Amino acid sequence: MTKEEIQKQITQAVETVRRANPLVGSITNTVTINLVANAQLAVGGSAAMVYLPDEGEFLVKAAGAAYINVGTLLPIYEETLPHVAKVLHETGKPWVLDPVAVGIGTLRTQLLQQFKAYKPAVIRGNASEIIALAGLWGLDGGTARSKVRGVDSTDPVTAAKTAAVALAKWTGGAVAVSGKTDLITDGAVLAFSYGGSHFMPKITGAGCSLGGVVAVYATAAPPFIAALTATAVFNLAGKRAEKRAQGPGSFQTLLLDELYKATAVEIANNPFEIEEV
Amino acid sequence: MTKEEIQKQITQAVETVRRANPLVGSITNTVTINLVANAQLAVGGSAAMVYLPDEGEFLVKAAGAAYINVGTLLPIYEETLPHVAKVLHETGKPWVLDPVAVGIGTLRTQLLQQFKAYKPAVIRGNASEIIALAGLWGLDGGTARSKVRGVDSTDPVTAAKTAAVALAKWTGGAVAVSGKTDLITDGAVLAFSYGGSHFMPKITGAGCSLGGVVAVYATAAPPFIAALTATAVFNLAGKRAEKRAQGPGSFQTLLLDELYKATAVEIANNPFEIEEV
Amino acid sequence: MTKEEIQKQITQAVETVRRANPLVGSITNTVTINLVANAQLAVGGSAAMVYLPDEGEFLVKAAGAAYINVGTLLPIYEETLPHVAKVLHETGKPWVLDPVAVGIGTLRTQLLQQFKAYKPAVIRGNASEIIALAGLWGLDGGTARSKVRGVDSTDPVTAAKTAAVALAKWTGGAVAVSGKTDLITDGAVLAFSYGGSHFMPKITGAGCSLGGVVAVYATAAPPFIAALTATAVFNLAGKRAEKRAQGPGSFQTLLLDELYKATAVEIANNPFEIEEV
Numbered sequence: 151m152t153k154e155e156i157q158k159q160i161t162q163a164v165e166t167v168r169r170a171n172p173l174v175g176s177i178t179n180t181v182t183i184n185l186v187a188n189a190q191l192a193v194g195g196s197a198a199m200v201y202l203p204d205e206g207e208f209l210v211k212a213a214g215a216a217y218i219n220v221g222t223l224l225p226i227y228e229e230t231l232p233h234v235a236k237v238l239h240e241t242g243k244p245w246v247l248d249p250v251a252v253g254i255g256t257l258r259t260q261l262l263q264q265f266k267a268y269k270p271a272v273i274r275g276n277a278s279e280i281i282a283l284a285g286l287w288g289l290d291g292g293t294a295r296s297k298v299r300g301v302d303s304t305d306p307v308t309a310a311k312t313a314a315v316a317l318a319k320w321t322g323g324a325v326a327v328s329g330k331t332d333l334i335t336d337g338a339v340l341a342f343s344y345g346g347s348h349f350m351p352k353i354t355g356a357g358c359s360l361g362g363v364v365a366v367y368a369t370a371a372p373p374f375i376a377a378l379t380a381t382a383v384f385n386l387a388g389k390r391a392e393k394r395a396q397g398p399g400s401f402q403t404l405l406l407d408e409l410y411k412a413t414a415v416e417i418a419n420n421p422f423e424i425e426e427v
Numbered sequence: 428m429t430k431e432e433i434q435k436q437i438t439q440a441v442e443t444v445r446r447a448n449p450l451v452g453s454i455t456n457t458v459t460i461n462l463v464a465n466a467q468l469a470v471g472g473s474a475a476m477v478y479l480p481d482e483g484e485f486l487v488k489a490a491g492a493a494y495i496n497v498g499t500l501l502p503i504y505e506e507t508l509p510h511v512a513k514v515l516h517e518t519g520k521p522w523v524l525d526p527v528a529v530g531i532g533t534l535r536t537q538l539l540q541q542f543k544a545y546k547p548a549v550i551r552g553n554a555s556e557i558i559a560l561a562g563l564w565g566l567d568g569g570t571a572r573s574k575v576r577g578v579d580s581t582d583p584v585t586a587a588k589t590a591a592v593a594l595a596k597w598t599g600g601a602v603a604v605s606g607k608t609d610l611i612t613d614g615a616v617l618a619f620s621y622g623g624s625h626f627m628p629k630i631t632g633a634g635c636s637l638g639g640v641v642a643v644y645a646t647a648a649p650p651f652i653a654a655l656t657a658t659a660v661f662n663l664a665g666k667r668a669e670k671r672a673q674g675p676g677s678f679q680t681l682l683l684d685e686l687y688k689a690t691a692v693e694i695a696n697n698p699f700e701i702e703e704v
Numbered sequence: 705m706t707k708e709e710i711q712k713q714i715t716q717a718v719e720t721v722r723r724a725n726p727l728v729g730s731i732t733n734t735v736t737i738n739l740v741a742n743a744q745l746a747v748g749g750s751a752a753m754v755y756l757p758d759e760g761e762f763l764v765k766a767a768g769a770a771y772i773n774v775g776t777l778l779p780i781y782e783e784t785l786p787h788v789a790k791v792l793h794e795t796g797k798p799w800v801l802d803p804v805a806v807g808i809g810t811l812r813t814q815l816l817q818q819f820k821a822y823k824p825a826v827i828r829g830n831a832s833e834i835i836a837l838a839g840l841w842g843l844d845g846g847t848a849r850s851k852v853r854g855v856d857s858t859d860p861v862t863a864a865k866t867a868a869v870a871l872a873k874w875t876g877g878a879v880a881v882s883g884k885t886d887l888i889t890d891g892a893v894l895a896f897s898y899g900g901s902h903f904m905p906k907i908t909g910a911g912c913s914l915g916g917v918v919a920v921y922a923t924a925a926p927p928f929i930a931a932l933t934a935t936a937v938f939n940l941a942g943k944r945a946e947k948r949a950q951g952p953g954s955f956q957t958l959l960l961d962e963l964y965k966a967t968a969v970e971i972a973n974n975p976f977e978i979e980e981v
Contacts, residue, residue, distance in 0.1 A: 173577045180457045180734045181741050181753050187458050187631040192675050197631060198528065198577035199458050199499055205532035212577065222753055225780050226502050251752065255759035300727045300752035300766065352964065354741040354751060397961025398746050407674025410629065450854045457734050464735050464908040469952050474908060475805065475854035476735050476776055482809035489854065503779050684951025687906065 163371035164414035172369035175209035179221025182355025189359035192409040195366035206234035214369030219248035235268040244271035253296025276303035277310035284313035324373035336374035345385025347392035349401040440648035441691035449646035452486035456498025459632025466636035469686040472643035483511035491646030496525035512545040521548035530573025553580030554587035561590035601650035613651035622662025624669035717925035718968035726923035729763035733775025736909025743913035746963040749920035760788035768923030773802035789822035798825035807850025830857035831864035838867035878927035890928035899939025901946035903955040
């Protein structure tokens with residue numbers, strides 16, 4: 151694919167979502183669940199969140215895609231998450247995995263191991279999470295021991311390149327590594343997306359809401375394009391929001407405004423580079 | 428009641444709430460729980476949220492009214508919600524039911540069926556939810572099969588008129604159907620409330636926070652007036668917020684500001700029409 | 705300590721946090737969890753939240769301090785909270801207790817009783833909560849019967865002076881009583897911190913986010929200084945935010961901006977008075 155072909159697909163993804171208002175089902179952490187929903191709505195999607203196994207099944211069957219974020223696990227997740235991931239896999243529905251804080255706790259480790267078989271269309275995380283997940287799944291570029299600190303990365307994005315490529319090859323989908331420059335790969339091509347803001351790590355949920363928006367675009371585009379489109383609109387909106395923000399409070403408000411206002415052409419033209427793996 | 432009599436009661440409800448700072452207990456979804464609380468505070472109420480059965484009982488006994496929203500059910504809700512609804516019914520305390528996503532999952536269906544006997548003072552939902560709830564309760568205007576899509580309505584407000592009237596007659600309270608023009612009925616009179624904003628469906632929780640605010644006014648006015656007052660202040664605040672909003676982020680911020688700033692007279696004068704059923 | 709010595713320590717606490725970006729683990733209510741995290745990030749900390757026992761243990765061992773808020777208890781808290789508090793006590797790690805709505809429900813009472821042995825470094829609450837907790841722990845100044853109404857105080861700050869001193873003497877840490885003028889004590893010295901805004905009680909989570917920020921500073925300063933620093937930055941940011949706020953929505957946005965912008969010297973110079981107990 152040339153850069154122009156990618157930009158054309160990004161434009162189509164954005165326009166399709168704005169026109170179709172696709173439903174995305176999410177199971178996500180309680181810290182940033184509101185921002186995830188609002189970001190999904192801002193780009194043109196419809197958001198619904200649940201916790202119970204049968205509700206999760208119903209929701210993802212009705213939805214065009216799903217977002218699963220393991221941030222704040224509750225006991226019921228032991229039942230809900232593998233069941234919903236299995237349904238998603240069996241119905242061939244794209245889903246986005248956010249392996250937040252991989253390495254913390256036994257249930258989190260168990261769930262993330264189970265997800266290996268259910269092949270998420272897109273995995274989105276920071277560099278340390280991507281490296282740790284590859285390690286957990288026994289893939290190239292992973293480490294046996296997570297270097298995740300709470301929800302923060304201790305590794306630069308480029309350090310996760312091998313892990314990201316290995317994960318994408320395993321799932322047959324795409325991986326998005328979030329950081330100063332974002333890395334998106336389908337295992338064959340690497341895209342580097344530019345923009346964003348120094349305020350991004352100063353608000354909670356910039357990464358989660360990005361993951362939720364990847365799922366919105368996954369209803370309308372292949373995994374790699376969905377991940378790149380979501381990353382582009384966040385980089386664009388973040389850059390614009392920063393210009394008028396006076397701190398992280400106004401930045402978050404403006405970020406939602408700019409996610410809403412960004413046009414398909416502007417998103418497609420947000421700076422990015424591609425190279426072969 | 429004439430329009431003037433209704434406006435007088437709206438004015439009184441708003442002023443009583445601002446003076447008395449009434450406590451409202453809520454059991455509501457994790458997606459919009461923060462906005463519900465902030466909206467309740469903005470109009471002059473006091474907000475408290477719980478999950479456990481005995482805490483729910485304690486809270487609603489201490490509160491002037493309650494708000495129950497079945498958005499994101501947790502396993503403990505199987506115990507908490509029927510217990511709390513029963514206490515509310517037995518103590519004759521007004522409560523507001525938000526039957527979010529009725530039709531999804533077995534627990535949700537079971538709980539909403541149980542609520543029929545505990546007669547909420549106000550039921551607030553979108554048109555599809557109101558129609559589906561009437562169907563679940565075997566009342567006029569209901570359908571056997573929910574047309575709810577996630578949390579969205581697929582029906583226009585007017586399509587829920589028969590169901591809303593039937594539900595209000597059953598409970599002896601009021602029903603508020605949210606949409607472009609809002610419909611409020613006590614089973615005998617229909618009120619149509621105007622205003623709001625195209626940004627309302629672009630933020631998560633416009634409906635939930637409206638439901639939470641209905642409960643605040645239910646501490647100070649009969650169900651029909653409480654529902655109409657809450658709808659009026661949201662329509663007024665939404666219209667005003669839209670004028671200065673640059674997107675859904677700033678709209679939500681401004682909505683809370685305008686809920687806070689709206690005076691009793693302005694709320695009573697927000698455009699509405701009444702007709703006999 | 706003279707006032708100048710206290711101001712020097714406040715300055716150091718603020719600067720250390722901004723430089724070190726310390727991780728704080730929190731178990732807190734779902735209503736204000738997002739604001740807690742955003743406030744912790746705004747002052748320079750890193751925030752992570754969990755619910756499960758082993759994750760709580762892992763998190764607080766990795767973190768520099770912890771924040772425990774009993775606002776919206778879930779069933780798993782019966783297991784998680786005593787375990788995590790015990791780990792915190794055994795590892796000598798500072799933790800902040802927010803005894804929200806003490807007196808409501810059996811689990812809440814049971815947990816707060818257990819916490820007595822695990823001596824939180826800082827207890828933060830409104831006057832009624834501090835008085836009720838002292839009563840629950842059988843200390844001076846407490847009452848057998850909680851006068852907490854939902855999450856609100858029905859007592860003035862000064863009424864909690866004896867209880868606050870007794871709690872601080874018991875824990876060997878500090879107590880912060882939030883109200884119009886905030887009272888902070890280590891059992892020997894009383895500090896009164898001024899500022900804030902009439903909008904503080906008009907948003908949900910002003911107290912919770914203050915508690916979360918106390919935990920951030922507790923990674924870098926002794927309990928009394930941590931509590932005073934956090935109170936000072938909230939009083940300063942609240943006062944500044946109020947000047948430009950048009951209501952509670954914009955106030956919350958501006959509050960986060962001002963928490964972020966406040967300098968160490970400005971925080972240290974926020975008006976306060978000290979006296980011997």
